[in-house]
Amino acid sequence: MRNALHPRTLVLCLASAIALTACNRAADAPTADAAPATSATATTPAPASTHAFVPGIAAGDFAEHVRVLASDEFEGRAPGSVGEDKTVDYLVAQFKRMGLEPGNAGEWTQVVPMTETTANKATLDIDVAGKSHALKFGDDMVIGTRSGQQHVEVKDSDVVFVGYGVDAPEQQWNDYAGLDVKGKTVVILVNDPGFHVDDPELFEGRRMTYYGRWTYKFEEAARKGAAAALIVHDDAGASYGWDVVRGSWSGAQFDLRASDDPAPRLPIQGWITGEQAKALFAASGQDFDALRKAANKRGFKAVPLDAKASGAIDSTVVEKSSRNVVAKVRGTGKPDEAVVYLAHWDHLGKHAEETGDNIYNGAIDNATGVAGIMELAGEFAKAPPKRSVVFLAVTLEESGLLGSKYYVAHPAVPLKDTVAAINIDAMSTSGPAKDMVVTGLGNSELDDLLKSITDKQGRVLHAEATPESGFYFRSDHFNFAKSGVPALYAEGGEDLVEGGTAAGRKAAEAYTEARYHKPADEFDPNWNLEGTVQDLDTLYQVGRTLADGDAWPNWRAGNPFRAARDASRADAGK
Helix, strand or coil: CCCCCCHHHCCCCCCCCCCCCCCCCCCCCCCCCCCCCCCCCCCCCCCCCCCCCCCCCCHHHHHHHHHHHCCHHHCCCCCCCHHHHHHHHHHHHHHHHCCCEECECCECEEEEEEEEEEEEEEEEEEEECCEEEEECECCCEEEECCCCCCEEEEEEEEEEECCCCCEEHHHCEECCCCCCCCCCEEEEECCCCCHHHCCCCCCCCCCCCHHHCHHHHHHHHHHCCCCEEEEECCHHHHCCCHHHHHHHCCCCEEEECCCCCCCCCCCEEEEECHHHHHHHHHHCCCCHHHHHHHCCCCCCCCEEEEEEEEEEEEEEEEEEEEEEEEEEECCCCEEEEEEEEEEECCCCEECCCCCCCCEECCHHHHHHHHHHHHHHHHHHHHCCCCEEEEEEEECCCCCCCHHHHHHHHCCCCCHHHEEEEEECCCCCCECCECEEEECCCCCECHHHHHHHHHHHHCCEEEECCCHHHCHHHCCCHHHHHHCCCCEEEEEECCCECCCHHHHHHHHHHHHHHHCCCCCCCCCCCCCECHHHHHHHHHHHHHHHHHHHCCCCCCECCCCCCHHHHHHHHHHCCC
16 A cells, blocks of 8 residues: 555545654553563565665665665664664665764764653642542543642642633733742633634635644643643644644653753643533633634633643653754855755654554654655755755654754754755655645745746645644754744645545545654555655756855844844844
8 A cells, every 4th residue: 555645645534744743652541660672564674785776866766765764673763773773774874975064063973962861650639619630541531740740739720721822922912910829720721812703804814824733732831831731632723633632742841951941831731632621611610612602703801611630640760861863964165055855853752662563663644754854865865956955864853853953953064054954854755746745835945936936847736735733843943943943844735646546635634634743654565665765856947056056145124033144144244
């Protein structure tokens, strides 16, 4: 069976890719005592490759990279595991074979300090009108901590419904206006104001802004001094089901050290199901549906509930490190300026607590992206351009884009000298398409360059089909964008040459339902890689044009990232 197009491109996807940028785990509550399980469908470990690589962007070479990286031997490529060691060794060996040089001040890797937190026990009780409600981890709620502490506890914390939990001065919107939430537990709706009533006049209509992301909501609650924050899940608002939330918040969770990411952090943060929210609001004498509707009106005032929350998490906390891999083709004319190609190498690892096939191989997500940048690296190495080209394989994407976040804070090439970033995350393996999807189409001048290439191919560009899902904020290009570097995130579309849109959507649904963030995301020798090669050639032409030229692409006027780009270029004196 062919694997599907990546589900980001499609209207009908119910569980979106990189949905929570966190590792899927077992559905049960966290436990420290689970016994290792043996894979029932283990494949033969990948031997040392005897593949004969050929010049050019080649389907066979691409497939070999994916086969090795997604083999059971690499154990799902979890950060800090033996799978990381094998992955880094393989990538460095391949870059050396192709003639690249170390890209990080003479080193092939960049160490990313991290904290691994594994919750051994997590409890949450909400006392409503004097009656205790114990919420079950996994079924009713999920909670975690980014504090780095072995024990965190919140006791008898007043509960306040703060609507969407947004403070956006430029939108004249502040759900925390006149409210002191220090020490309190805030309950928050997912997505942007206006989403649940389909109001195009609020924020950017159906297109999610960063205010709609769950990461922002926790960050803002922490800035306001809350003790805990709970987001109310709904499939439409989150763009993924509760099973994705439950899986992603179980097991070991990774984060940057607080010293490397000094923003405020909540002691306890998590999600509750929509059903639990309605029941708890009703027990408190409130109508959840009515309050959710009211929260979509400008001037909404937070509503205290007749409830107190008590939660506790006992965790094993270990200081570890992971690695970004950085390789470079040195420019012949302006070596200090660089175009960056990036893809995340990490996936969800091996889940010892699960029976059966418990290796999350991550073939599509994202061995394909890593294989893609390696094929591009070989092509650039044959004829180095004027500017340098950096190939960045980042870690900890599945844990919140942490590897790229660390790189942007400690770049091998200063951001003022970084021409553009081109991100590859989960490539299509369903054959050639008549279109390409650009997530965030219209934001930067890179779109014009891409269009000049796809026009010659007879392909059309269009934006992601579900902008309300916030895909723009869910992959590693976003950290470059926030820092002002124009970033392109484009992939093969859904209108397949063979079978059209219907075939593309069917393939995507099959991938989403059966393979996305599951052990079934494995290498398939029957993939149709003709379109994959075409997509890589397209992205190669974008990077080659930039690296051989003198242009400094920028964000469109009015884009929130343009000010950072303008400031960095002014600092460069150009």
